[in-house]
Amino acid sequence: MSSPSERSTLSEPDLIAGLRRRDEAAFMELVERYHQQLVRLAMSFVSTPAAAEDVVQETWLGVLKGIDRFEERSSLKTWIFRILTNRAKTRGVRDSRVVPFSALAAEETGEGPSVEPERFFGPGHRIEGHWAVPPTPWAAGGEERALSRETREVIGAAIDALPPAQRTVISLRDVEGVDAEEVCRLLDLTEGNQRVLLHRARTKVRRALEDYFASGEEAA
Numbered sequence: 001m002s003s004p005s006e007r008s009t010l011s012e013p014d015l016i017a018g019l020r021r022r023d024e025a026a027f028m029e030l031v032e033r034y035h036q037q038l039v040r041l042a043m044s045f046v047s048t049p050a051a052a053e054d055v056v057q058e059t060w061l062g063v064l065k066g067i068d069r070f071e072e073r074s075s076l077k078t079w080i081f082r083i084l085t086n087r088a089k090t091r092g093v094r095d096s097r098v099v100p101f102s103a104l105a106a107e108e109t110g111e112g113p114s115v116e117p118e119r120f121f122g123p124g125h126r127i128e129g130h131w132a133v134p135p136t137p138w139a140a141g142g143e144e145r146a147l148s149r150e151t152r153e154v155i156g157a158a159i160d161a162l163p164p165a166q167r168t169v170i171s172l173r174d175v176e177g178v179d180a181e182e183v184c185r186l187l188d189l190t191e192g193n194q195r196v197l198l199h200r201a202r203t204k205v206r207r208a209l210e211d212y213f214a215s216g217e218e219a220a
Contacts, residue, residue, distance in 0.1 A: 009029070010026060010029055012075065012076050014026075015029065015030060015076065016067070016070065016072070016076060019063070019064070019067045020067055020068060022064075027064070030063070030076075030080075031060065034077065034080060035056060037171070037175075037176060038056045038059060038080070038081070038084050039052050039053060039056050040167075040168075040171060041081065041084055041085070041088070041168060041171070041172070042055040042056055042084060042088045043164070044088070044164050044165065044167075044168040044187075045085070045088035045089055045091065045092040046088060046091050046092050046095060047092075047095060051091060051095060052088075054091070055084065055087050055088045055091050056084065058087045058091075059080065059083050059084045059087055062083045062087065063080055063083060066083070074182070077176065077178075078178060078182055081172070081176070081178065081186055082185075082186060085186045085187065109165075109193050109196045109197060109200075151209070151212065154208060154209060154212045155205060155208070155209065157208070158204060158205045158208035158209070159171060159175070159201070159205060161204075161208075162201050162204060162205075165187075165197055166197050166198075166200050166201035166204070167201065168187065169183060169187070169189075169194060169197040169198050169201060170197075170198060170201035170202060170205065172186065172187075173198055174198075174202070180194055180195070180198075
């Protein structure tokens with residue numbers, strides 16, 4: 001099944017021009033393209049789905065009010081995400097969110113090893129620190145499986161199961177294509193914390209894929 005962005009018909013310049021003309025079709029395409037991503041991102045800052053939906057609605061109003069001032073120094077998507085994070089942070093503070101995003105990020109970067117220590121050779125071994133049990137390579141046909149809907153569902157489920165800060169960072173970086181510098185700005189993260197969160201998230205998703213491919217081989 002294709003994503004909303006894959007089904008879209010307007011290029012970004014045409015979409016921006018349509019929004020500036022207050023074209024309803026252009027706005028509806030934009031909502032279809034990004035609404036669910038914005039809700040997931042908002043949930044990193046607020047405590048309830050209802051609050052996240054409120055923040056997203058405020059974001060759409062901000063887009064309509066601000067589109068004439070959009071200078072196109074970043075992509076439209078990045079600009080919208082920036083509006084969302086600013087409003088979500090404000091809402092989180094107003095609602096006294098129990099754990100702010102910055103605290104979640106600090107907690108998740110302080111987790112234990114992202115890969116099991118037993119997968120590496122230990123002290124005293126001539127290649128200490130190298131893989132003892134390397135990641136399972138994708139077997140013949142793995143590329144086709146990696147492109148299958150079932151595999152995409154495995155990846156999606158693995159991302160959804162991640163802790164909030166890791167889920168947000170990998171979603172922005174690997175799903176939405178936001179660059180590292182912009183993610184740091186959006187989420188008020190240091191470069192080091194962003195890198196650690198992304199590494200941990202990718203490792204867990206990779207592990208879920210390894211388990212998925214291994215189960216298929218056992219069933220064959």
